[in-house]
Amino acid sequence: xxxxxxxYSASSTGATFQALADPTRRAVLDLLRRGAxxxxxxxxxFPVSRPAISKHLRLLRRARxxxxxxxxxxxxxxxxxxxxRGVEEWLEQYRAFWQTSLTRLKAFVEAEDEKETSDSxxxxxx
Numbered sequence: 001x002x003x004x005x006x007x008y009s010a011s012s013t014g015a016t017f018q019a020l021a022d023p024t025r026r027a028v029l030d031l032l033r034r035g036a037x038x039x040x041x042x043x044x045x046f047p048v049s050r051p052a053i054s055k056h057l058r059l060l061r062r063a064r065x066x067x068x069x070x071x072x073x074x075x076x077x078x079x080x081x082x083x084x085r086g087v088e089e090w091l092e093q094y095r096a097f098w099q100t101s102l103t104r105l106k107a108f109v110e111a112e113d114e115k116e117t118s119d120s121x122x123x124x125x126x
Contacts, residue, residue: 012064013086019063020087024048025056029065029079036069036078 019025024046031037031045043053057077060066064083069076 012083013090015063016065016083016087019060019065022056022059024053025060025065028053028056028060032066032077032079036076038071038074038076040074042077 020029027046028042031042039054039057040050042057043050046053057066057068060077061068064080066077067080069078
């Protein structure tokens with residue numbers, strides 16, 4: 001049987017997960033949700049060096065999470081959310097698991113509450 005982790009890391013979804021693992025890269029993506037920005041403006045939003053942001057942008061480009069466009073001397077970056085579909089599909093399995101678990105928990109709690117309410121009524125009648 002193949003290791004599922006190895007399957008993800010070898011795929012484009014694995015590159016997406018790797019890119020999303022870093023909080024600075026996630027913050028860059030959040031910033032780009034508002035629209036395309038030049039690299040310099042992105043770098044000014046963070047307390048790290050401009051070369052560090054360039055490395056983050058390079059990794060995001062390799063994962064296809066951002067697209068780069070040259071406009072004169074500037075490099076504009078914009079969000080490409082398409083690779084996030086693979087993450088969404090992966091998360092959907094867990095969402096279904098938790099939904100089922102929470103539905104069962106709700107039914108259990110409601111049954112226990114009904115039982116306690118019923119017992120309380122019986123005690124009051126005595």
